[in-house]
Amino acid sequence: ALELQAQKTEINWILLDECGSTNDEAMRRLTDGTESPLVVITRRQSAGRGRLGRRWHSDDSGNLMLSFGVRPDRQPAFMQRFTVWIGLRIAAKLSALSGASVLAKWPNDLLINGRKLAGILTEARLDADRMRELILGLGLNVNSAVETWPVEVRSIATSLSQAVGKTFSMSAVAALVISELANAYHDYIERNIEAEMNELWAQYSAINHHKVTISTHGGDISGEVVGMDASSALQLRLANGEVRTFAAGDVSLHDS
Ligand code: BTN
Numbered sequence: 213a214l215e216l217q218a219q220k221t222e223i224n225w226i227l228l229d230e231c232g233s234t235n236d237e238a239m240r241r242l243t244d245g246t247e248s249p250l251v252v253i254t255r256r257q258s259a260g261r262g263r264l265g266r267r268w269h270s271d272d273s274g275n276l277m278l279s280f281g282v283r284p285d286r287q288p289a290f291m292q293r294f295t296v297w298i299g300l301r302i303a304a305k306l307s308a309l310s311g312a313s314v315l316a317k318w319p320n321d322l323l324i325n326g327r328k329l330a331g332i333l334t335e336a337r338l339d340a341d342r343m344r345e346l347i348l349g350l351g352l353n354v355n356s357a358v359e360t361w362p363v364e365v366r367s368i369a370t371s372l373s374q375a376v377g378k379t380f381s382m383s384a385v386a387a388l389v390i391s392e393l394a395n396a397y398h399d400y401i402e403r404n405i406e407a408e409m410n411e412l413w414a415q416y417s418a419i420n421h422h423k424v425t426i427s428t429h430g431g432d433i434s435g436e437v438v439g440m441d442a443s444s445a446l447q448l449r450l451a452n453g454e455v456r457t458f459a460a461g462d463v464s465l466h467d468s
Contacts, residue, residue, distance in 0.1 A: 221394045225251040232259040235335055235349040238281035242345045243337065249397060251390050253278040260351065262331055263320065264462070274355030274371065276386055280348045280393045284401070288336065288343055292459070293444040294400060295320050295334045298348060300412035301396040302330070305388055306352075307416070312375045315418035318437075318446055318463060322352075323418045326465065327370035329353055348393070354385050406442070413440055419463060424448070426461040433458075434466075 224247045231237045234252045236259075242250055254277050260270030270277055284290055299316040306314040306322070306329075315323050322330040330352040337345045353371035361369065373379050399405055413420060417437075425434045426448065435448035438455060445459045 221249055221398050223249050223251055223390060223394050225253065225390065228252065228254040230254060230256040230258065233257055233261050233349070234277055234279035235261065235333060235347050238279040238347045238349075239335065239337065239345055242281045242283065242347070248282045249394055250281040251278055251393070252281070253386060261333060261349075262351075263333055268331065268333075268351050269361070269365070270351070272356050272360075274353065274357060274373070274382070276350070276352040276354050276382060276389065278350055278386065278390070280350070280390070280397070282346050282397060284343050284346050286343050287341065288338060289443060290343055291334055291336055291346060292319060294346070294397075295332055295348065296440070296444040297400055297405065297409060297412075298393065298396055299332055300409070300416050301392055302350070302389060303416040304412060305392045306372070309385070309388060310372050310376050310380075312372070314416070316416050317418040317465070318440065319444070319460070321418075324370050324372075324375045326418075327368055329370055329372065329375070350389065350393075352385070352389065354382055355379050409444075419465060423466040424463050425466070426458055426463050428458060428461040 231254045234254050238250055238252045242248060257270035257277055260268035262268045296319050299320060303314045303316040303322055312324050317323050320332040321328055333349040335347045336343045355373045356371040358366060358371050358374045419437045423436050425432050435450040438449045439447045441447060441457060445457045447455055447457050449455050
């Protein structure tokens with residue numbers, strides 16, 4: 213059983229042995245009227261999804277797969293900023309837990325030593341420009357069998373246990389992550405998070421002050437990350453000195 217740390221909100225959580233995607237399960241249950249906040253965790257996923265139509269490797273018992281579902285009743289712009297906020301809060305928690313430096317790569321990845329530790333997939337159902345259901349799915353490599361991964365994955369991904377050299381309790385990590393999701397959501401809704409967001413960004417961003425290339429619909433653009441604005445759009449200084457803002461895109465770090 214999961215022992216959840218004291219959190220600010222009561223969580224309704226469901227543990228499954230197997231499902232297609234926890235994001236779909238959470239969305240279906242919320243639209244069917246299940247109380248929010250809802251957490252769906254599974255041991256295996258047959259159709260785990262990543263961003264941009266990618267697959268999420270989901271048949272590994274060391275991989276924590278869960279979705280957090282809420283009914284925010286806010287504007288759609290809420291979503292990207294929420295994803296960034298959650299990524300930074302979880303990075304801070306996992307850094308404290310593991311002793312490794314876990315950093316958040318805008319907008320939705322967690323990295324250790326430049327390798328992917330976790331991914332976030334946020335999805336929402338809108339109705340007349342209001343966000344009815346919002347699902348944040350997290351895939352986190354805790355004790356994953358890294359040695360069994362294909363070599364092209366092994367070179368770009370890692371797990372908490374690989375980074376630190378010990379095995380973690382899956383239920384303890386799950387409890388920590390779930391409590392933090394609920395607390396971070398509560399803070400996001402109830403408080404002005406501006407100052408804390410900036411502090412977390414300064415401490416836990418993997419890309420701040422780094423040279424990156426961002427792939428957007430308009431093509432690839434390189435520059436130095438100089439910050440994030442209030443809507444959580446990324447600010448890049450280009451070679452000509454101009455600062456441009458990107459609401460979305462896929463970021464790759466240059467070697468430094
Ligand atoms: C990414 O890195 O592109 C995001 C990966 C998100 C994977 C998680 S696993 C739990 C939840 N269910 C899914 O189908 N995807 C997310």
